[in-house]
Amino acid sequence: MKKILGFFIVCLALTVSAKAQRGNVDWMTDSADAQRSSWIRTDAKITTEGIEKKKSDKQNAFQFLWKAKVKNSPRQLNNLTPPATLDRLIGYRGFRMLGFFGGSSNNVITYDTDLGRLEWEKQLKTNAPLAAGTWTCPGGMTTGIAKPMLAAIPPSPTNATGPGRSNPAKSAVGDPGSGAVTLANVRPNPSGPPPSANPAPAQPPRVNPANPPGGQLGAGPFLVYALAGDGMLHALHLSNGADYEPPTRFIPAGANASGLAIVDHVAYVVTSSNCGGADNGVWAIDLISKQVTTWKGNVVGSAGPTFGNDGTIYVATGSGGDKPNSIVALEPKTLKLKASFSASAEFAATPVLFSHGSKTMVAAATKDGKIHLLDAANLNGGVLASSASTGKELASGALASWQDRDGTRWILASIIGSLPQGFTGNVTKGAVVAWKMVEQNGALSLQPGWASRDLTSPLTPTIINNVVFVTSSGEFRAADKTPAAMRAARSGKAVVYALDGATGKELWNSGTTITSFAHGGAIAGGMGQIYLTTYDGTIYTFGFPMEH
Numbered sequence: 001m002k003k004i005l006g007f008f009i010v011c012l013a014l015t016v017s018a019k020a021q022r023g024n025v026d027w028m029t030d031s032a033d034a035q036r037s038s039w040i041r042t043d044a045k046i047t048t049e050g051i052e053k054k055k056s057d058k059q060n061a062f063q064f065l066w067k068a069k070v071k072n073s074p075r076q077l078n079n080l081t082p083p084a085t086l087d088r089l090i091g092y093r094g095f096r097m098l099g100f101f102g103g104s105s106n107n108v109i110t111y112d113t114d115l116g117r118l119e120w121e122k123q124l125k126t127n128a129p130l131a132a133g134t135w136t137c138p139g140g141m142t143t144g145i146a147k148p149m150l151a152a153i154p155p156s157p158t159n160a161t162g163p164g165r166s167n168p169a170k171s172a173v174g175d176p177g178s179g180a181v182t183l184a185n186v187r188p189n190p191s192g193p194p195p196s197a198n199p200a201p202a203q204p205p206r207v208n209p210a211n212p213p214g215g216q217l218g219a220g221p222f223l224v225y226a227l228a229g230d231g232m233l234h235a236l237h238l239s240n241g242a243d244y245e246p247p248t249r250f251i252p253a254g255a256n257a258s259g260l261a262i263v264d265h266v267a268y269v270v271t272s273s274n275c276g277g278a279d280n281g282v283w284a285i286d287l288i289s290k291q292v293t294t295w296k297g298n299v300v301g302s303a304g305p306t307f308g309n310d311g312t313i314y315v316a317t318g319s320g321g322d323k324p325n326s327i328v329a330l331e332p333k334t335l336k337l338k339a340s341f342s343a344s345a346e347f348a349a350t351p352v353l354f355s356h357g358s359k360t361m362v363a364a365a366t367k368d369g370k371i372h373l374l375d376a377a378n379l380n381g382g383v384l385a386s387s388a389s390t391g392k393e394l395a396s397g398a399l400a401s402w403q404d405r406d407g408t409r410w411i412l413a414s415i416i417g418s419l420p421q422g423f424t425g426n427v428t429k430g431a432v433v434a435w436k437m438v439e440q441n442g443a444l445s446l447q448p449g450w451a452s453r454d455l456t457s458p459l460t461p462t463i464i465n466n467v468v469f470v471t472s473s474g475e476f477r478a479a480d481k482t483p484a485a486m487r488a489a490r491s492g493k494a495v496v497y498a499l500d501g502a503t504g505k506e507l508w509n510s511g512t513t514i515t516s517f518a519h520g521g522a523i524a525g526g527m528g529q530i531y532l533t534t535y536d537g538t539i540y541t542f543g544f545p546m547e548h
Contacts, residue, residue, distance in 0.1 A: 027085040027524040028149040029261045031398050031460065034307035035353040036259075038400035038522040039463040041157045045528035045544045046464040048500045051507045054544070062498065064513045065529065065541045066116030072103030072537050075133050076484040077475070079104050080533035081144035082524040084224060085113070086238060098238065099524070099531060100145040101539065104138070105130065106228045108145060108241060111539065113529060114546050122241040126230040128253060135484055137275035139254055140229040143304070144521075147224055147238075148262040151307040151332075153355050156403040225267060227260050229253065231276070233267055233285065250285050250292060252278040259304010259350070262287075264311055266333050270304045281322075282315060284335055295335040297322045301350030302460070302521050303398040305330075308353055308360055308376050312338060316347035316364050327351060327364050329379055341379040343372065349413070350398035356409065356437070363401060363411050365394050369420060371411055371435060371446055385444035387435055388421065397521060402463040404502055409437040410449065412468065414458040416477075422448030429454050432461045432470040434504065450504030456492060460522035462530065466501040469530055474517035488535060491517040496532060496542065514540055 031038045046062070054061040072079060083099035099113045106126055110119040124141075133139035223244055226234045231254075232247035250267065251257060254276025257269045265287045271278045281296040282305055298321035299305075306314045311332035317323055325346050329338040343366055351364040353376060360376040361384075371387040400412040416430045423433055434449040452458070455472035462469045474492035494517050498508040516534035523532045529543030 025087050025526050026147065027083065027526055029084065029146045029304075030082070030144050030259045030521050031303040031350065031352075031400070032462075032522070032524070033154070034149055034151050034261065034263060035153055036303045036306045036350050036398055037352055037354065037402065037463075038398065038460055039402040040465070040526040041154060041402075043465050043526060043528060046467050046525070046530075048466050048502075048507060050544075051467065051498060055508075060545060062508050062544055063542065064510065065543055065545065067541065068111065068116060068118070068539045070101070070103065070107075070109050070537050070539065071121070072107045072109065073105045074535060074537065075104035075130070075140040075142075076135055076138035077487060077519045077535060078138050078140065078142060079519070079535055079537050080109070080539065081141075082521055082533060083111075083113075083531055084145045084147050085524060085526060085531075086147070087527050089239060097527060099539075100147075100224050100238070101533065102141050102143070102145045102226060103537075104140040104142070106141050106230075108224075108226050108234075108236065110238075110241065113531070113541060116541065120241045122236070124226060124228045124232075124234055125247075126228050127232070128230055130229060131254065135481055136273045137254065137256055138484075139275075141227065142229070143227055143257045143260040143269060145224050145226050146260040146262050146267075148265075151263050151309060151311040153309050153353065153360065156355070156407075157405075225260065225262055227251070227257055227269060231255060231278075235287075248285065248290055251283050252276045254278075257283075258302055261304060261307070263307055264332065268305050268313065270299045270301075270315065272299065282313065282330060282335055284333055286333060293333070293335050295322075295328075295330055295337070297328065298324065300347050301398050303350035306351050306353055306362075307332075312376070314351055314353065314362055314376065316349065316351050318346040318348075325366075327362060327374060327379060329376070339379040341374055341382065345370070348394045352399045352401045352411070354401050354403070354409065363399055365399055365413055367394065369394060369415070371399075371413065373437070373444060373446065385437075385446055387446040387448075397460040400461045400463060400522065402466075402468075402501060404466055408502075410501065411435045411437065411446065412461045412463070414455075414460060414470075416457075419451050420448075423451040425451045425453065427451065427454045429456050430458050431455055432458050432468070434468075434501075450499075452497065452499060452504060453506065459518060459520070462522045462525055463501060464525050464530070467507065468499045468501045468504075469523060469525065470497050470499060471495070471518060471523055471532065472497070473519065475519050475535075476517075488517075491535070494518040494532065494534060496523065496530070510540075510542060 081102040083101045086098045101109045106124040109121045231251040233250040235244040255271045255278035256275040299315045300318045313330040327341045345366040348367045362374040373385045432452040435446040436449045457473045457475040459471040472495045474494045476490035494514045496510040516536040532540045
């Protein structure tokens with residue numbers, strides 16, 4: 001028994017040590033992280049070089065891995081959300097990578113993503129039966145599963161790879177001068193991870209039943225969070241879906257929620273379309289005291305609130321409501337207004353945050369197709385740089401951003417229609433376009449970089465290392481109130497493309513593998529795999545085959 005316990009201690013120490021070295025590689029919430037970058041910074045396998053090198057090796061090339069049809073009824077066009085992921089869970093069956101999918105009919109479905117095997121599923125108990133729903137107010141679960149995370153902006157990697165499960169297994173025994181693996185070798189540094197490492201995901205503290213909220217707190221479990229269609233927030237043990245505590249009232253039943261995020265023991269979400277009597281705006285609930293606060297405003301975009309290093313919340317607004325056509329900064333937890341910037345046009349997508357030198361930058365898009373750069377600490381200071389107006393409609397959703405190994409910052413957006421001036425390509429339906437940020441003599445500018453091929457209703461792009469995954473969703477979209485059933489009937493099939501993030505060169509595509517259309521946010525990914533969910537309730541997984 002002592003030997004077994006010792007083995008698990010070593011495994012746990014190795015896990016903590018590996019995470020400290022390479023930083024967080026999990027998809028935590030909509031658009032991956034608190035900054036809504038849609039960027040997984042490090043992956044040992046998914047690189048432009050890795051995909052190119054293994055093209056001719058059909059057995060080990062980037063490819064279709066598995067698919068699964070789940071038990072979940074669609075709500076209007078909603079079915080499954082992109083998953084939150086956990087790159088390794090230690091259990092009696094060893095290490096497993098899990099994907100937590102939200103189902104529109106108030107389901108949570110968890111898969112072992114390495115094996116394509118159902119781990120557990122749960123029908124969330126709700127206080128009222130599901131109503132029929134409408135195109136603008138579909139009802140049911142409308143936002144994805146979220147894991148607790150830190151607001152701090154992770155550092156940009158200096159290389160594309162790192163240690164971890166996605167690398168081939170390697171023993172330290174026998175290495176010259178290494179000796180055998182011992183607890184002393186793998187014990188985490190008592191002074192904490194090196195400054196360059198990403199902090200481990202934050203977990204909410206467990207309330208000691210003998211003390212009321214605000215009293216002494218003990219260590220908390222690892223949880224995932226789901227917001228059901230009746231507005232109740234569920235905290236679930238990630239290993240088996242068991243309730244950690246009774247569900248808590250968060251927002252009104254029937255609200256159209258997006259971007260559920262758990263930061264510093266507070267859950268946040270955005271509501272839109274005035275569904276279920278819920279005011280449009282940002283909602284926050286303290287996970288300890290259960291106190292709910294709101295900020296009213298016509299928030300736009302699909303990925304919810306965006307977070308700065310200090311937890312400050314940034315949202316973009318459209319017309320109407322408080323602070324129209326603005327980028328708004330709110331205090332964490334209290335949601336009190338800190339600052340705002342107003343534009344002449346409505347904003348159109350969830351903004352993205354990133355570090356640039358000593359500053360934190362906000363990139364946001366307006367409906368006239370402009371991308372604006374602002375200093376997050378000085379919104380009142382105005383725009384630092386803007387792209388030329390594209391005159392093209394931005395696809396609803398969110399921006400994405402990444403930094404290449406040469407230090408160039410890229411801003412990506414999905415557009416509808418032909419390409420804007422400065423971009424080249426044969427595009428009529430839509431595309432993903434990339435701007436690069438350039439600084440000369442202290443002045444910033446956004447210059448056209450590359451554009452993808454023609455895409456039907458493109459989703460928010462996903463970046464893993466230096467590879468950009470763009471999705472031609474196949475969804476039929478209309479500006480009018482065409483019923484969901486008619487939209488579904490007129491939709492086509494989704495196709496995923498992998499592009500070189502610096503040039504836009506196509507590296508791979510999914511071909512005819514996917515047989516339905518996709519509706520929602522960016523595809524999730526990491527640890528050598530990507531995940532796309534479709535309207536017909538199917539999970540598609542692509543990547544490099546797992547090494548055994």
